[in-house]
Amino acid sequence: MGRDKILVIGANGQLGCVLSVALQESFGKENVILSDIKPNPFFESHFKQIDAMDYNQIEDVVKKHSITQIYHLAAILSAKGERYPLRTWELNMKMMLNVFEVARKLRVSKVFFPSSIAVFGKNVARSKATQSSLLNPATVYGISKAAGENWMKYYFDQYRLDVRSLRYPGIVGYESMPGGGTTDYAVEIYHSAVKNEKYICCLNPDTKLPLIYMDDAIRATIEIMQIPKDNISVRTSYNLASMSLSPIEIATEIQKLYPSFKVEYSTDHRQDIAATWPSEIDDQKARKDWNWQSKYDLNQMTKLMLNQLKKKYKKINN
Ligand SMILES: NC(=O)c1ccc[n+]([C@@H]2O[C@H](COP(=O)([O-])OP(=O)(O)OC[C@H]3O[C@@H](n4cnc5c(N)ncnc54)[C@H](O)[C@@H]3O)[C@@H](O)[C@H]2O)c1
Structure with missing residues (x-):
């Protein structure tokens, strides 16, 4: 893990602030750059305030720190998203595509992009959603994650960008x-x-x-980012239970x-x-x-x- 340089986008969030500490422990504080649109007094060093809506701000950090892995966590979530549907779509899509484009152009070796159980919708049996169940999301957040999954596959198929993903439960x-x-x-x-x-x-x-306990969610994230590329058969997003x-x-x-x-x-x-x-x-x-x-x-x-x-x-x- 010695030579990896990590960028976390959305480091102040519910998942971000815990994952950031876990990554710092695995890779060393000096190798993990944390970022969010809002400042964070708890992460004094190695923190950069960036707006992921701005392609150049992401590109600058990736270039300056020779980033090899990006964890892109910033998003507007399901309940909040329904209050501002068009803004949620715009933000979730633009931030994600900015990250994928920077990663493609600067040859970042791995990207983590979380999906969600929100990709499933009304036509899926409430009892058990399988890996290949129909994606028929009922929220703009779910629509953005389902679209994101297709974009991940596209970037992998077209450019071999190694984007990895989990459909997190709550x-x-x-x-x-x-x-x-x-x-x-x-x-x-x-x-x-x-x-x-x-x-x-x-x-x-x-x-x-x-639902999933935080420690399990963090471990799943770190595990999927570490397995050999060839073991990954799902290039959209893995169901996680x-x-x-x-x-x-x-x-x-x-x-x-x-x-x-x-x-x-x-x-x-x-x-x-x-x-x-x-x-x-x-x-x-x-x-x-x-x-x-x-x-x-x-x-x-x-x-x-x-x-x-x-x-x-x-x-x-x-
Ligand atoms: N928390 C869950 O239960 C859950 C479940 C399924 C999927 N997920 C996914 O995991 C990821 C992280 O979730 P979370 O719960 O930590 O979210 P969160 O809302 O707690 O955190 C998101 C972070 O992104 C930051 N952000 C927003 N706009 C930004 C911008 N323009 N530039 C930079 N940063 C910006 C926010 O300031 C916030 O700190 C999200 O993609 C979410 O969809 C979370």
Whole structure:
């Protein structure tokens, strides 16, 4: 890994701030350039404020630091995206194509571009979405990710640009707050429990959705970027599975440790989005091609989330 130079775009986000630290640990701080449109006081060194809508800003950093791998995480997510559909399309597409073009022209050896379970839509059986299920997304975010998957394949077929991708389920972690997705509830619910507050959930109690604990999501990302090129048989994006959970299942697990914790259900437009997503993901391809296997279940995730958040809030309140 010694000679690799990494650029993370969208390093301040829910996934970005945790992945950035993991990459710094693997590659060395001096070899990982973090970037976001907003400044970040926690990443003082090796941080560059860049707007991924501006091709030249990405190109300058890639040239200056002889970048060999780009992790492009910046995007407008599902729930937020529905408020500004055209802007979401414009941003998600332009940022992605800027990254792919810079990578192609400057011969960056690998690019990571995350996709999402939002690529599946109404016509997919809610029960289990397979690798080859129809992509019929119901949100502009899902449409942008499905288009992105086709662009990845195009750049690989036409230019041999090695873009790798995972269709992440909703990511749950204590380190960072989610940024406007449909599964944000699965992080917020733990914060409310630790703060002894009632949680108002925007989904129905029995809406099962695919979720993944942060450590598993990070490990999957690092693993897919490390496997030999020839092992990758999916040049769009790999289905990635871990847990399949509903709000009531998470609430019940929390109540084992916080018996007085209460949840009220008051649905909004996010329930409509969730209703178009699969409740389960079949990730056989990932298991076969790179031995993917998740490690965390609901019980382990809940214990970790509650313990870590308890420590975090204690520190803040002292
Ligand atoms: N978090 C999840 O549950 C989840 C699930 C599926 C897929 N994903 C995908 O993973 C990626 C990261 O998700 P996240 O949850 O960390 O998102 P996030 O919204 O928390 O973070 C996105 C980051 O991108 C930055 N950004 C926005 N516009 C930018 C611009 N013009 N230039 C540079 N930076 C800009 C934002 O400031 C933010 O820090 C996204 O592509 C998302 O679609 C996330």
